[in-house]
Amino acid sequence: MSSKKQTIAILDAGAQYGKVIDRRIRELSVRSELLPFNTSAKKLAQYGAVIISGGPESVYNKTAPEYDAALFSTKVPILGICYGMQVMNYQANGVIERKSTREDGQHEVELKNDCALFKGLSDREVVLMSHGDTVDQVGEGFSVTAKSGDLIAGIANEAKKQYGVQFHPEVDLTEHGRHILENFVFAVAALEPTFTIENREEQAIKHIKKTVGDRHVLLLVSGGIDSTVAAVLLGKAIEPEKLHLLHVDSGLMRKEESAQVAKALAAVGLKLHVVDATQEFLEATTEIDGKQTVTLTEALNPEVKRKIIGDTFIAVADREVARLQLPENEVVLGQGTLRPDLIESASETVSATAQTIKTHHNDTALVRRLRAANRVVEPLSEYHKDEVRQLAEELGLPAELVWRQPFPGPGLGIRILCANKPYKTKDFKQVAKQAAGFSTGSHQVALLPVRTVGVQGDGRTYSYLVGVFGSADWQTLFQLARDIPKTIHAVNRVAYFWGDAPTTADSQQITSTTVTKKTLTQLRAADAIVMEELLRYDLVRGISQVPVVLVPLSFGKTGARSIALRTIMTNDFMTGKPALPGEDIPIAVLTTMVERILSEVQGVERVCYDVTSKPPATTEWE
Ligand code: XMP
Numbered sequence: 001m002s003s004k005k006q007t008i009a010i011l012d013a014g015a016q017y018g019k020v021i022d023r024r025i026r027e028l029s030v031r032s033e034l035l036p037f038n039t040s041a042k043k044l045a046q047y048g049a050v051i052i053s054g055g056p057e058s059v060y061n062k063t064a065p066e067y068d069a070a071l072f073s074t075k076v077p078i079l080g081i082c083y084g085m086q087v088m089n090y091q092a093n094g095v096i097e098r099k100s101t102r103e104d105g106q107h108e109v110e111l112k113n114d115c116a117l118f119k120g121l122s123d124r125e126v127v128l129m130s131h132g133d134t135v136d137q138v139g140e141g142f143s144v145t146a147k148s149g150d151l152i153a154g155i156a157n158e159a160k161k162q163y164g165v166q167f168h169p170e171v172d173l174t175e176h177g178r179h180i181l182e183n184f185v186f187a188v189a190a191l192e193p194t195f196t197i198e199n200r201e202e203q204a205i206k207h208i209k210k211t212v213g214d215r216h217v218l219l220l221v222s223g224g225i226d227s228t229v230a231a232v233l234l235g236k237a238i239e240p241e242k243l244h245l246l247h248v249d250s251g252l253m254r255k256e257e258s259a260q261v262a263k264a265l266a267a268v269g270l271k272l273h274v275v276d277a278t279q280e281f282l283e284a285t286t287e288i289d290g291k292q293t294v295t296l297t298e299a300l301n302p303e304v305k306r307k308i309i310g311d312t313f314i315a316v317a318d319r320e321v322a323r324l325q326l327p328e329n330e331v332v333l334g335q336g337t338l339r340p341d342l343i344e345s346a347s348e349t350v351s352a353t354a355q356t357i358k359t360h361h362n363d364t365a366l367v368r369r370l371r372a373a374n375r376v377v378e379p380l381s382e383y384h385k386d387e388v389r390q391l392a393e394e395l396g397l398p399a400e401l402v403w404r405q406p407f408p409g410p411g412l413g414i415r416i417l418c419a420n421k422p423y424k425t426k427d428f429k430q431v432a433k434q435a436a437g438f439s440t441g442s443h444q445v446a447l448l449p450v451r452t453v454g455v456q457g458d459g460r461t462y463s464y465l466v467g468v469f470g471s472a473d474w475q476t477l478f479q480l481a482r483d484i485p486k487t488i489h490a491v492n493r494v495a496y497f498w499g500d501a502p503t504t505a506d507s508q509q510i511t512s513t514t515v516t517k518k519t520l521t522q523l524r525a526a527d528a529i530v531m532e533e534l535l536r537y538d539l540v541r542g543i544s545q546v547p548v549v550l551v552p553l554s555f556g557k558t559g560a561r562s563i564a565l566r567t568i569m570t571n572d573f574m575t576g577k578p579a580l581p582g583e584d585i586p587i588a589v590l591t592t593m594v595e596r597i598l599s600e601v602q603g604v605e606r607v608c609y610d611v612t613s614k615p616p617a618t619t620e621w622e
Pocket residue numbers: 306350351354357358406407408409410414545573614617618619620621
């Protein structure tokens with residue numbers, strides 16, 4: 001059978017979910033390709049199946065993206081998601097209606113589970129909806145397979161193997177989305193899971209050899225899994241003396257992180273050149289809009305910290321690269337870029353912002369010249385994150401490294417919430433009163449004088465944190481985290497604090513905090529405790545990321561600070577939920593973390609657990 005017949009074509013109508021679909025399909029060991037929406041039906045008919053992803057347009061708009069309607073007359077199985085379902089229905093002479101209200105967020109839908117797409121599911125499932133238009137009347141040959149209240153949430157023409165869903169099976173917030181995709185790929189389209197990791201490793205090595213020839217390769221190794229795996233693959237493909245691996249230790253790394261990476265690479269015969277620049281980073285400043293900033297140690301604003309750290313990274317790396325005295329015309333730049341980074345998304349996502357920042361970290365003068373000259377090799381460009389991990393395991397990298405959770409470029413620098421006074425806007429009292437209104441007999445709710453980053457509506461916010469004290473009844477706490485930011489827009493994050501409820505006056509105290517050796521030591525110690533416990537209980541894989549944050553809240557104790565435990569469960573890194581204690585993370589593990597932090601980390605008097613989803617909060621606090 002031709003390889004196209006074993007490949008799924010994903011048509012991206014400009015949705016933010018296209019690359020997530022791609023990833024999901026590859027997780028099923030099936031090859032997928034993202035193609036323009038207007039790809040010809042003739043070409044698409046050669047594929048094993050087609051998935052049309054959502055987009056911001058309405059099918060009736062003149063600006064709606066063009067496509068080849070003949071696709072719907074071919075025999076190729078089609079899954080239309082969101083906008084894709086509307087196009088499918090429209091082409092079958094169905095009616096789409098613009099509703100005055102949008103349906104966004106998690107909803108329960110009723111499913112007909114005798115439909116091939118929904119086999120094995122319950123008749124009610126929780127899914128993520130995000131749309132304005134809806135199908136009002138189904139097209140010829142189609143029937144309704146799912147409903148969200150009165151709205152049509154799924155349609156099918158089983159004879160033609162055409163299926164549409166108004167929700168997003170590809171994201172985490174659709175609880176059994178993977179099952180739906182499996183049904184489509186294996187039961188409906190009858191593809192086989194033959195696109196394996198070994199297959200991909202071989203291709204990566206071949207690709208490196210072809211791109212690099214006998215030139216040198218320079219790779220900046222961050223400490224994360226991507227660049228480490230890129231280093232190992234490069235090591236397999238080219239001669240050791242032509243591979244130059246550089247790691248800048250900014251002092252903002254986790255405990256023993258730099259040493260671990262060097263050790264893991266040494267174990268596979270690769271030498272990592274490590275530069276210790278801790279002091280240099282703390283004292284660093286940079287220019288923003290022509291003005292010199294304060295030093296990192298004095299900075300309060302997270303974006304200023306990011307810029308200082310990013311620019312210092314470049315300066316240090318530049319200097320070290322110069323020291324290597326590489327023959328410039330003979331050098332290729334290695335990059336740990338993953339497949340999703342390369343898939344262009346029309347939408348402004350939060351991860352896109354993070355990506356810009358990451359790129360910034362690799363932006364040294366030589367790197368820029370090499371990139372401009374197209375002298376770049378990206379051995380992981382065919383992989384998604386989970387595949388990189390799978391590969392890392394097969395390459396024999398140690399578990400702590402393989403399962404190391406994504407860590408932001410600026411490292412612990414943006415996990416220390418900096419402030420020199422309580423954050424109180426003019427309406428603090430009024431907002432505090434509203435927040436206190438959520439208190440119950442078993443919970444005290446208090447507005448806290450710090451702010452963190454969130455995503456609300458279409459943009460990023462920088463708003464208040466609310467603390468909940470009292471009984472650790474997690475279902476109620478999670479509900480409060482949904483309700484409070486919905487009602488009080490000045491709040492984007494809610495955290496549960498262990499310990500007694502503070503007095504109002506105490507809850508408004510902070511300890512002046514910036515990035516210093518001392519605060520870094522506090523945070524690194526707390527972070528290491530959390531990591532140790534997660535590893536001990538084998539929880540690192542199940543929970544995507546666990547940022548540990550040092551927060552200036554002192555609750556009236558002079559010089560004291562707090563630690564926030566932020567867990568996020570996500571596969572798409574665009575939306576996510578905190579791990580539910582008692583279900584996703586044993587309560588005993590949390591208790592151990594809290595007790596150990598309070599007894600082992602000097603100056604930390606309180607620990608809290610972030611109970612907010614993303615949105616309205618983000619993964620990181622800054
Ligand atoms: P948020 O906090 O926006 O984070 O939900 C999404 C993902 O991006 C990571 N992140 C960063 N990565 N530099 C990075 O390299 C940064 O400045 C940065 N800020 C956030 C975050 O850890 C999460 O994985």
